């Protein structure tokens with residue numbers, strides 16, 4: 021996936037009710053390695069990467085690029101929310117010129133089931149709507165990734181199409197007006 025493109029980056033940290041969305045820092049390195057090494061996180065993303073390989077490959081300050089937010093709970097990273105540009109040669113598009121902004125999210129398993137991903141993604145979509153007014157955002161996730169499809173629907177994404185890629189059925193959706201989660205609990 022290509023980088024997001026011209027945008028003022030990094031923005032000031034974004035505060036939600038429980039979370040902060042901010043740029044990565046050196047202290048997040050362990051959590052980044054944890055994310056990519058976790059079998060649960062990678063279950064629908066091609067499988068985990070060996071921890072030893074990650075220890076060698078992950079830079080001192082990982083993930084510093086326009087469109088990548090670290091999600092911080094009480095001073096510790098619990099996941100990432102990312103925007104990139106969807107490659108033209110992949111299936112799934114809503115614009116004739118392709119290059120759609122695409123949302124991605126990865127959270128550590130211990131942070132699942134608390135609404136943190138929904139809260140962080142809603143805030144990130146709000147930032148995106150200000151930075152790129154009127155642009156749609158797309159999202160692609162395996163149909164089997166039930167939590168992810170549920171989160172996408174909760175954020176206001178609607179299904180555009182399904183297709184086969186990487187040997188699995190993919191759910192491809194889009195949102196034009198970001199809608200924040202209204203669920204509480």
Ligand SMILES: CC(C)(COP(=O)(O)OP(=O)(O)OC[C@H]1O[C@@H](n2cnc3c(N)ncnc32)[C@H](O)[C@@H]1OP(=O)(O)O)[C@@H](O)C(=O)NCCC(=O)NCCS
Nearest residue numbers: 061125126127132133134135136137138167168203204205
């Ligand atoms: C996809 C993923 C981010 C979803 O995480 P999640 O925690 O299930 O998502 P949400 O933030 O929407 O949380 C919903 C859950 O929180 C619960 N919840 C608790 N308090 C809540 C609150 N205040 N607001 C909303 N939901 C709340 C909901 O009831 C729901 O629980 P359930 O899972 O038992 O039904 C996570 O599973 C993940 O990181 N997966 C691996 C990476 C991946 O596959 N990414 C997709 C590639 S794009």
